[in-house]
Amino acid sequence: MSETVRYTYRLRPGRTAEAALLGEWGRCRWLWNEAVHQQRTGRKPTFGKLSKLLTDARGRNAWLRAGSQVAQQQTLRTYGTALGHSFTVKGRGRPKVKRLKDSLPSLEYTTRGFSIKGGRLRLPGKVTIPVVWSRELPCDPSSVRVYRDSLGHWYASFVVRRDRITTPEADRPGIGIDWGVKVTATTTDPAFDLPHLGHRRRCAAELAKAQRRMARRRRPKDRPPSNGYQTAKRQAARIAKKAARQNTHDARVWAKNVTEHHSLIAVEDFRPKFLAKSRMARKAADAAIGACKRELVERGMRAGRKVVLVPPAYATMTCSECGERANHRLGLGVRIFECTACGYTADRDLNAARTILATAERDRASADDVRHLIASFRDGGSGAVRAGNPGPGPGGKSPGFIRGDR
Numbered sequence: 001m002s003e004t005v006r007y008t009y010r011l012r013p014g015r016t017a018e019a020a021l022l023g024e025w026g027r028c029r030w031l032w033n034e035a036v037h038q039q040r041t042g043r044k045p046t047f048g049k050l051s052k053l054l055t056d057a058r059g060r061n062a063w064l065r066a067g068s069q070v071a072q073q074q075t076l077r078t079y080g081t082a083l084g085h086s087f088t089v090k091g092r093g094r095p096k097v098k099r100l101k102d103s104l105p106s107l108e109y110t111t112r113g114f115s116i117k118g119g120r121l122r123l124p125g126k127v128t129i130p131v132v133w134s135r136e137l138p139c140d141p142s143s144v145r146v147y148r149d150s151l152g153h154w155y156a157s158f159v160v161r162r163d164r165i166t167t168p169e170a171d172r173p174g175i176g177i178d179w180g181v182k183v184t185a186t187t188t189d190p191a192f193d194l195p196h197l198g199h200r201r202r203c204a205a206e207l208a209k210a211q212r213r214m215a216r217r218r219r220p221k222d223r224p225p226s227n228g229y230q231t232a233k234r235q236a237a238r239i240a241k242k243a244a245r246q247n248t249h250d251a252r253v254w255a256k257n258v259t260e261h262h263s264l265i266a267v268e269d270f271r272p273k274f275l276a277k278s279r280m281a282r283k284a285a286d287a288a289i290g291a292c293k294r295e296l297v298e299r300g301m302r303a304g305r306k307v308v309l310v311p312p313a314y315a316t317m318t319c320s321e322c323g324e325r326a327n328h329r330l331g332l333g334v335r336i337f338e339c340t341a342c343g344y345t346a347d348r349d350l351n352a353a354r355t356i357l358a359t360a361e362r363d364r365a366s367a368d369d370v371r372h373l374i375a376s377f378r379d380g381g382s383g384a385v386r387a388g389n390p391g392p393g394p395g396g397k398s399p400g401f402i403r404g405d406r
Helices: 015-040 047-060 069-088 204-217 227-261 272-277 281-287 289-302 348-361
Strands: 002-011 106-110 115-117 120-123 127-132 143-148 154-163 172-179 185-187 262-268 306-310 336-338 345-347 369-372 384-386
Touching: 015 047, 015 069, 015 106, 015 127, 047 069, 069 106, 120 143, 127 154, 172 227, 172 289, 172 348, 185 348, 204 227, 227 262, 227 289, 262 289, 262 348, 272 281, 281 289, 289 306, 306 348, 336 348, 345 348
Parallel strands: 172 262, 262 306, 306 369
Antiparallel strands: 002 127, 002 154, 106 143, 115 120, 120 127, 143 154, 172 185, 336 345, 369 384
16 A cells, blocks of 8 residues: 655755746746636636646747746646635635735646756756755655745655555544643543643744844835845744744644554544634634644544544533533633533533544444534434535435535
8 A cells, every 4th residue: 555645855955046946936926826817807717728828828928938837837737726626615715816025935846847866856947956865755756846935945845655654553442632722632531632832922022022123124115125124034934933843743743642542533623713813813823723633634544543523513512421412502711511411520621522532433434534414422313424425414415514624
């Protein structure tokens, strides 16, 4: 069994190579913005139509013809994919214009547009870039994405196929996970809880100082930014990047620990977007719930575990012992759940995690990534369906709100 993964490496481009990459990004950005203009005028820019427009544009403009056709085609293909997702996935916005001042360069190349010789990455236009090979590639890559982050560092992300890593048998049956702000992840086993570590909070004072330095050195809009402003901007980006990497590292270590010991992983299908409009926005961003959830789901599926996404509706209001649902919602200030039917008392997050696990255990499907249809497990009703393939709902009709997350 093999799987498709990405291997990312640091690049060390010189001034000439970096200027060539930025020039190529300028052409691709112009094509992306032209596609957005076609969409806004109601012309329905599919990839086939955009490819014809690209051929005509390259025939008329020598500036566009000087760039790589592979990178330009991949830009339009990425735009077509993003536009298709905006129609099929609820809540996803249409592709927007990429502005020069706030869009980071990103170029895609297939096997016709790049090669690796002598440990260097060779791109069209006689561009040769040294690669920091931190590990060997398992096979020849099928494509590469060259991009630059907010710190000005360049990276190459190769798409390769490798043998699936065998994961040992789990020594525990299942685990339920409830997301929160005070504790990032509360599980049915306290030994696997993920506490709120607060990496961004620790560097908040240093980040505020760097941002104030940026504000003092900012010039009017009609004047180019000074070197001092660019230096302060890089310092602020470096501080924010450090906190983000710390969150990513903690999420990976925690997700690996959970997937290695459990055969069933019941995850609350929590969407933390609404927290950005509340008073808990800063703390929720520091917890990075979305990154933790994504890392856990990906690692669980890669390890061959059964991952179940359970809707969060009524999880806090349902008793994990008897399945009785409370008649009123619990406020955020109420941290203890008390069941009026059986008298069961527990921490509200722990009770929600146990309810999520009980909901997933009632499912008898063998899909890797499933979405449950019931709000609580007390009725023992309908089971789960495979993501992207909804089953029949009430009356034999397929529910239109079910969609795959992956």
